[in-house]
Amino acid sequence: MLDIAIIGSGPAGLSAAINGVIRNKKVKIFGNDISTSYLYKAERVDNYLGMFGVTGREMMESFYSHAKEMNVEIENKKVLEIFPMGDFYMLNVENEFIEAKTVILANGITKANTLPGEEVLLGRGVSYCATCDGPLYREKTVALIGDSKHAEEDVNYLSEICEKVYYIPLYKDFGTFGENVAILADRPKSIAGENFVEKLVLKDSELEVSGVFIIKESIPTTQLLKGLEFEDKAIKVNNFMETNMPGVYAAGDCTGRPYQAAKAVGQGTTAALQAVSYLHAKEKEA
Amino acid sequence: MLDIAIIGSGPAGLSAAINGVIRNKKVKIFGNDISTSYLYKAERVDNYLGMFGVTGREMMESFYSHAKEMNVEIENKKVLEIFPMGDFYMLNVENEFIEAKTVILANGITKANTLPGEEVLLGRGVSYCATCDGPLYREKTVALIGDSKHAEEDVNYLSEICEKVYYIPLYKDFGTFGENVAILADRPKSIAGENFVEKLVLKDSELEVSGVFIIKESIPTTQLLKGLEFEDKAIKVNNFMETNMPGVYAAGDCTGRPYQAAKAVGQGTTAALQAVSYLHAKEKEA
Missing domain, CATH: 3.50.50.60 (FAD/NAD(P)-binding domain)
Structure with a gap:
């Protein structure tokens, strides 16, 4: 200990x-x-x-x-x-x-303020750790919000096991990813779902996803x-x-x-x- | 300012x-x-x-x-x-x-705890500054308590203007002084006097003095x-x-x-x- x-x-x-x-x-x-x-x-x-x-x-x-x-x-x-x-x-x-x-x-x-829905759906579709919870989303569609280049490793990992990954980078100069990764230069507004995550609401669009990964430095x-x-x-x-x-x-x-x-x-x-x-x-x- | x-x-x-x-x-x-x-x-x-x-x-x-x-x-x-x-x-x-x-x-x-009598007689025979208050004790007998070598300058200064200076160093390896300086390897206990300093009480003796200078680092x-x-x-x-x-x-x-x-x-x-x-x-x- x-x-x-x-x-x-x-x-x-x-x-x-x-x-x-x-x-x-x-x-x-x-x-x-x-x-x-x-x-x-x-x-x-x-x-x-x-x-x-x-x-x-x-x-x-x-x-x-x-x-x-x-x-x-x-x-x-x-x-x-x-x-x-x-x-x-x-x-x-x-x-x-x-x-x-x-x-x-x-x-x-x-710095990060939590998104509306983030706290209540944490552990029910919202995750702070791709390595930990990624396997639960095998062949599903997920979104990942990342605040630095360090999140890109997780994008790559999820793209290997999920059907589709929406990546919302909160920084500039992001890398390139596999074909099943869609990069959205948009701003997250809230996470919605009854008992479990159903969608990620962005400023300009809404994504139907089974999981939302929030990968921030802290x-x-x-x-x-x-x-x-x-x-x-x-x-x-x-x-x-x-x-x-x-x-x-x-x-x-x-x-x-x-x-x-x-x-x-x-x-x-x-x-x-x-x-x-x-x-x-x-x-x-x- | x-x-x-x-x-x-x-x-x-x-x-x-x-x-x-x-x-x-x-x-x-x-x-x-x-x-x-x-x-x-x-x-x-x-x-x-x-x-x-x-x-x-x-x-x-x-x-x-x-x-x-x-x-x-x-x-x-x-x-x-x-x-x-x-x-x-x-x-x-x-x-x-x-x-x-x-x-x-x-x-x-x-670190210094104040001596009994020190606070009440401050400005009435007790002084923290020889340069400032020394001239008030011209041709009088004073005591000086010093906690470092830096106090020795004040001893020398007072010995020039006072009749007699008792020096009580609270440290080792003190220097040598003029003839009218008496060094006492004793411990101060209190300062006594009705309205003005009358004596400095040490562990082993009492000194009749008009002023007590306490020259400490702080x-x-x-x-x-x-x-x-x-x-x-x-x-x-x-x-x-x-x-x-x-x-x-x-x-x-x-x-x-x-x-x-x-x-x-x-x-x-x-x-x-x-x-x-x-x-x-x-x-x-x-």
């Missing part, structure tokens, strides 16, 4: 990880490739103390290599849902189930962990980065403004040290 | 300063030499993301040179007291008076700014580093645990950006 599971590989998650490792905890990050971080694309960042005049890419690379120097384990997999199990948490990592004593949420701004945090308290759309934390759920901490952009690397790094440190205190208190109890 | 006065030149203060400067604000740090920072003495620091395997000294030097690259003004002077003036704050900087629209407290842990924050709210001996802040006083922010160790550079840097960033928002809101009002 992990001591600390960290969701997100940006500055907050990496900072939490190095601090957990220093305190001899079994730590693992679940995250995306560092190139997907907003910071990575910044032309110049001057306000992270001690690094003057660097590009976002240089900064992210130095963050990443620091974590690697300290043997932080980073898995490029998506955590789909986190379940409270009493004394620990169970993570659904692309349908592999992983246990952790504490969780640090460092999943950034989940799962909406409201879906990720039920029962978590929010304030102004950010995860509600106190000065020690504690959320309302015992053993669950949050750090970085997901806790709200300012959206700054330094703040994320600082909160990551605080969250990890608080998780360590929690683990020690639990050990004494036992 | 300064836009942002920053008290403290550690990681929190330097981080606040570079962020204020980036946002085109008139910023000034009042602080000690960086070598007085605890961090400076750390043999190795591995948990500030992006800097792996550095000494505390290397880290502080890179922090300092970042601030210098950005033309941050740092004045090695002590702020003795901060007075709320309605729309701005007035700082007593070793008896020079400086105005600032906002204040960021980044003065670290003021002024107790309770003395620095009256009316500031505390919680568990730390300055009470919300997630935006706002204190209970409008336009006053706090960052770093002075806001409580964890005492970590990363947390200080992050809070410094947040405090500065919040001060900037406050300044802009005020401008719009006007």
Whole structure:
């Protein structure tokens, strides 16, 4: 069982990880490739103390290599849902189930607003994971909404097993796909269906589909962990980065403004040290 | 008038300063030499993301040179007291008076507990500043309590104008002084006097003196700014580093645990950006 599971590989998650490792905890990050971080694309960042005049890419690379120097384990997999199990948490990592004593949420701004129908039909035709749920749609017609090039792998995978795939990319410069993939440069408006997905409504058209895959860089945090308290759309934390759920901490952009690397790094440190205190208190109890 | 006065030149203060400067604000740090920072003495620091395997000294030097690259003004002077003036704050900087629209407290842990009698006799024989108040004790007998080598300059100065100076160093390896300086390796217990200082009570002896100078790296924050709210001996802040006083922010160790550079840097960033928002809101009002 992990001591600390960290969701997100940006500055907050990496900072939490190095601090957990220093305190001899079994730590693992679940995250995306560092190139997907907003910071990575910044032309110049001057306000992270001690690094003057660097590009976002240089900064992210130095963050990443620091974590690697300290043997932080980073898995490029998506955590789909986190379940409270009493004394620990169970993570659904692309349908592999992983246990952790504490969780640090460092999943950034989940900019994505959910579509009308998305939450209610999740698990009933709406899926956040093609690898997990793809086989349920063999020889059926599905739609996939993707917010980055990383979703294209899932489009290819689904095109192999489904009869038809409508792909709605929310970014530019998308690739080319097999014959049974139709690309729609349209905007998703809602997902409809009585008990199960029946159609995806776009701004200019409607698609009759059996399944809608929503493949974004991050799962909406409201879906990720039920029962978590929010304030102004950010995860509600106190000065020690504690959320309302015992053993669950949050750090970085997901806790709200300012959206700054330094703040994320600082909160990551605080969250990890608080998780360590929690683990020690639990050990004494036992 | 300064836009942002920053008290403290550690990681929190330097981080606040570079962020204020980036946002085109008139910023000034009042602080000690960086070598007085605890961090400076750390043999190795591995948990500030992006800097792996550095000494505390290397880290502080890179922090300092970042601030210098950005033309941050740092004045090695002590702020003795901060007075709320309605729309701005007035700082007593070793008896020079400086105005600032906002204040960021980044003065670290003021480890010093005050002595019994210290607060009530402050300004009535108790002083935190030899340069300021020394002339009042010409040809009198005074005591000076110092917590670092930096206090020795004040001992020398007082020995020139006072009849006798008792020096109580709270550190080892102190220097040598003039003939009218008596060094006491004793521990201060209290300051006594009816309306004005009459004596300094030490563990093993009592000294009849007209003045007691307490020269520490940092002024107790309770003395620095009256009316500031505390919680568990730390300055009470919300997630935006706002204190209970409008336009006053706090960052770093002075806001409580964890005492970590990363947390200080992050809070410094947040405090500065919040001060900037406050300044802009005020401008719009006007």
